[in-house]
Amino acid sequence: MTDAATTPGSLGAHDENSASGTDSTVVVSVHSLLDDAPTSRFHHRAVFISGMGFFTDAYDLFVISTVATILATQWHLSTTQTSWVTGSAILGAFFGAFIFGRIADNFGRKTVYTVVAAIMIIGAIASAFAPNFALLVVARFVLGLGIGGDYPVSAVLMSEYSNRQNRGRLVGLVFSMQAVGLIVGPLVGLLLLSSGVNSSLAWRLLLGLGAVPAAAVIYLRAKMPESPRFQASVKGQSATAVVELHTFTNGVIHATSVDETTKRRMSFSQFVRNRQMLMMILGTAGGWFLFDYAYYGNTLSLPSILKQVSPNASLEMKLFLTLTMFVVFALPGYALAVWKMDRIGHRKLQIIGFAVMAVCFLALAAVPSFTTLVVPFIAIFGLSYLFTEFGPNTTTFVLPSEVFPVEMRTTGHGIAAGVGKLGAFAGVFVVPQLQKGVGLRGMLVVAGASALLGLAVTFVLPEPSQVSLEDVSEHRARNSNRVPRRHA
Numbered sequence: 305m306t307d308a309a310t311t312p313g314s315l316g317a318h319d320e321n322s323a324s325g326t327d328s329t330v331v332v333s334v335h336s337l338l339d340d341a342p343t344s345r346f347h348h349r350a351v352f353i354s355g356m357g358f359f360t361d362a363y364d365l366f367v368i369s370t371v372a373t374i375l376a377t378q379w380h381l382s383t384t385q386t387s388w389v390t391g392s393a394i395l396g397a398f399f400g401a402f403i404f405g406r407i408a409d410n411f412g413r414k415t416v417y418t419v420v421a422a423i424m425i426i427g428a429i430a431s432a433f434a435p436n437f438a439l440l441v442v443a444r445f446v447l448g449l450g451i452g453g454d455y456p457v458s459a460v461l462m463s464e465y466s467n468r469q470n471r472g473r474l475v476g477l478v479f480s481m482q483a484v485g486l487i488v489g490p491l492v493g494l495l496l497l498s499s500g501v502n503s504s505l506a507w508r509l510l511l512g513l514g515a516v517p518a519a520a521v522i523y524l525r526a527k528m529p530e531s532p533r534f535q536a537s538v539k540g541q542s543a544t545a546v547v548e549l550h551t552f553t554n555g556v557i558h559a560t561s562v563d564e565t566t567k568r569r570m571s572f573s574q575f576v577r578n579r580q581m582l583m584m585i586l587g588t589a590g591g592w593f594l595f596d597y598a599y600y601g602n603t604l605s606l607p608s609i610l611k612q613v614s615p616n617a618s619l620e621m622k623l624f625l626t627l628t629m630f631v632v633f634a635l636p637g638y639a640l641a642v643w644k645m646d647r648i649g650h651r652k653l654q655i656i657g658f659a660v661m662a663v664c665f666l667a668l669a670a671v672p673s674f675t676t677l678v679v680p681f682i683a684i685f686g687l688s689y690l691f692t693e694f695g696p697n698t699t700t701f702v703l704p705s706e707v708f709p710v711e712m713r714t715t716g717h718g719i720a721a722g723v724g725k726l727g728a729f730a731g732v733f734v735v736p737q738l739q740k741g742v743g744l745r746g747m748l749v750v751a752g753a754s755a756l757l758g759l760a761v762t763f764v765l766p767e768p769s770q771v772s773l774e775d776v777s778e779h780r781a782r783n784s785n786r787v788p789r790r791h792a
Contacts, residue, residue: 319436355481362485391732396448404453406720423450432512456717463705592724594758637693657695658759665752
């Protein structure tokens with residue numbers, strides 16, 4: 305690669321030789337260029353483009369609870385059928401995360417990045433026009449394939465674009481767009497129902513609007529560059545990777561000479577037989593499964609939970625209470641996670657979040673009046689929401705994008721996200737049955753136990769905060785109990 309003049313902030317620098325006054329070229333790697341790169345406009349643009357996918361994910365996944373409540377009456381659905389309406393997209397996400405995560409490690413992140421957005425558009429539109437229960441379930445499953453595929457690709461692309469100092473914040477910002485989707489979904493439902501729109505039309509509008517944000521960014525996704533880490537380490541294209549890097553950092557980084565990175569190759573069979581990889585899967589997928597069981601099961605069942613706490617509340621009032629909980633508790637949790645997670649530590653924050661969730665769920669179960677009075681229930685359940693977002697809802701997304709090696713990173717993240725969605729799917733079906741069988745308090749005991757187990761499996765993971773992605777991988781490969789050194 306031709307030598308280039310450097311600029312302030314450049315990582316491929318020339319050292320001044322004091323004896324001869326001549327320049328000596330410093331050979332740098334693509335990885336080090338990325339690790340020490342300043343945060344640029346490109347990073348913020350990438351956060352927005354990836355984040356709109358997660359806005360779509362959150363909107364589509366959480367608006368369905370309102371839709372299912374309407375359809376249960378209109379279409380005379382049984383409890384099991386209602387659960388299928390609610391859970392089919394999550395089941396699709398289970399398969400989508402596995403399939404597209406693996407494809408992205410074989411063919412590149414960029415290709416999948418655009419495809420999954422197109423699938424989300426198709427699924428949302430098909431859902432809006434579904435004429436009956438069966439076709440709605442199929443359309444929601446297709447939507448879920450795109451949602452599931454978006455998890456590993458968006459997380460890993462942002463992680464691999466990022467520098468080590470702000471990686472958690474940048475990946476967390478992508479995921480925090482879920483907070484906007486959480487708020488917009490109930491808000492749109494509340495506006496439609498309050499404005500007198502017929503419920504038969506309202507639920508179709510609610511589902512169809514999910515196509516809008518994905519359609520808005522599909523062109524921008526097609527223009528995003530491939531991950532330089534993937535190009536350098538998996539494809540062996542270091543020079544091409546730096547050209548891309550130079551472009552998306554607005555010319556701040558110039559490499560005078562880039563070392564040739566050896567291609568990394570690990571087959572899927574080697575991956576699943578590797579003891580350290582299995583431990584990373586246990587920590588990421590196990591924690592995500594246990595978290596999503598409690599989170600999605602409780603969140604998607606929130607209208608029926610609120611009905612038990614406040615039996616006389618209208619659908620509009622339950623939507624208002626749901627919206628209030630998201631705005632007052634969930635949104636600040638996302639903001640705190642993005643602001644503080646790199647300083648606190650990604651693994652440590654997940655442990656703290658699981659612990660507070662467990663305490664809140666078990667407290668609600670232990671004191672009968674907490675589940676019969678709206679104010680204490682909203683306060684304690686809301687506190688669990690705060691530490692859900694300021695904890696495992698964000699970190700279960702971030703950690704799998706960091707702890708796996710580059711050649712298996714979207715595969716590992718896809719497995720974690722897919723298993724997590726399997727937990728969510730189980731929660732959607734199990735939580736309503738638990739409510740019927742053991743009551744709200746019994747259901748909360750199970751959720752508290754899930755949070756405690758999630759806390760336990762988190763301890764098998766290393767702390768990747770402010771550590772190079774390559775150092776995290778090497779630490780894992782050495783099977784060392786020593787935490788990788790965090791850079792100042």
